[in-house]
Amino acid sequence: MIFKKFVDSVFSAFSKIDEEFYEELEEALIMGDIGVEATDTILEELRNKVKEARVTTPEDCKKLLKESIKEQMEVRDDAYDFEEGRAVLLVIGVNGVGKTTTIGKLASQYKDAGKKVLLAAADTFRAAATEQLKTWAERAGAGMISAAEGADPGSVIFDAVSAAKARGVDVLICDTAGRLHNKRGLMDELGKLNRIIDKELADVKKETLVVLDATTGQNALAQAREFSEVTDVTGVILTKMDGTAKGGIAVAIEAELHLPVKYIGVGEGVSDLKRFDADDFVERLFA
Numbered sequence: 001m002i003f004k005k006f007v008d009s010v011f012s013a014f015s016k017i018d019e020e021f022y023e024e025l026e027e028a029l030i031m032g033d034i035g036v037e038a039t040d041t042i043l044e045e046l047r048n049k050v051k052e053a054r055v056t057t058p059e060d061c062k063k064l065l066k067e068s069i070k071e072q073m074e075v076r077d078d079a080y081d082f083e084e085g086r087a088v089l090l091v092i093g094v095n096g097v098g099k100t101t102t103i104g105k106l107a108s109q110y111k112d113a114g115k116k117v118l119l120a121a122a123d124t125f126r127a128a129a130t131e132q133l134k135t136w137a138e139r140a141g142a143g144m145i146s147a148a149e150g151a152d153p154g155s156v157i158f159d160a161v162s163a164a165k166a167r168g169v170d171v172l173i174c175d176t177a178g179r180l181h182n183k184r185g186l187m188d189e190l191g192k193l194n195r196i197i198d199k200e201l202a203d204v205k206k207e208t209l210v211v212l213d214a215t216t217g218q219n220a221l222a223q224a225r226e227f228s229e230v231t232d233v234t235g236v237i238l239t240k241m242d243g244t245a246k247g248g249i250a251v252a253i254e255a256e257l258h259l260p261v262k263y264i265g266v267g268e269g270v271s272d273l274k275r276f277d278a279d280d281f282v283e284r285l286f287a
């Protein structure tokens with residue numbers, strides 16, 4: 001909503017493309033959550049495209065802008081390689097972003113695809129988190145490994161990895177606590193979980209997905225930045241894209257951190273998780 005308001009006001013206020021137009025557009029994109037870095041990249045490309053195509057009207061320029069954003073957000077062909085064969089997914093994110101729900105949705109999708117799924121409840125800070133995950137596991141028909149509140153997440157992961165090997169599990173999805181007191185603590189914790197997984201499941205594809213709430217704008221970018229500083233994040237899941245949030249922040253995340261959005265959450269139901277589609281995303285951004 002905000003994105004469209006800012007950007008459209010620029011396109012309707014100008015009848016020709018000049019420096020002033022670009023300056024206003026720059027401001028509008030930044031206000032629309034696209035972020036400074038992404039805006040710079042997009043505008044540079046847009047200027048080239050406008051010159052090349054000899055575009056003179058803001059209306060045609062808008063088409064080129066959509067194209068530029070689409071190109072930037074295109075998901076690479078190998079983005080979902082981890083879904084072929086055996087995989088371990090480490091799901092990270094702060095509380096309340098929709099992490100548990102997203103794990104439930106993923107478990108259910110993989111189960112429907114005929115895979116054997118196991119969940120690891122390594123967010124041992126809150127018993128409620130484990131309970132919630134259990135409900136999702138039951139609903140999806142997936143197994144789950146958990147421990148008492150306050151238990152060592154490393155031991156949960158170790159048990160889960162052992163169970164995954166013994167049971168011939170195709171996809172192991174690990175829920176983790178995203179709320180350690182400081183960066184060092186988070187880094188140590190995730191480092192430990194990664195070492196266990198890398199050692200015990202060396203031949204299995206590993207994917208580290210950070211879950212972010214699309215409605216939180218710049219906070220989502222800050223969280224993505226923080227997590228990518230402490231561990232190797234391979235993708236983003238952007239939740240709550242069913243509301244008014246346009247997810248403009250995804251462009252900033254891609255430009256600054258080079259993290260692709262792989263899935264979007266579009267509701268609270270079990271089937272409300274979709275693969276990210278750059279075409280749909282851009283149409284929605286400008287709708």
Ligand SMILES: Nc1nc2c(ncn2[C@@H]2O[C@H](COP(=O)(O)OP(=O)(O)OP(=O)(O)O)[C@@H](O)[C@H]2O)c(=O)[nH]1
Pocket residue numbers: 093094095096097098099100101102129132239240241242243264265266267268272
């Ligand atoms: N509308 C909408 N709501 C969502 C989506 N994903 C999750 N939610 C809701 O967001 C709220 C928080 O989701 P949780 O899965 O509990 O979030 P969490 O990050 O695991 O948080 P904790 O359980 O507190 O650690 C719940 O009410 C979910 O139903 C989504 O894509 N769209």
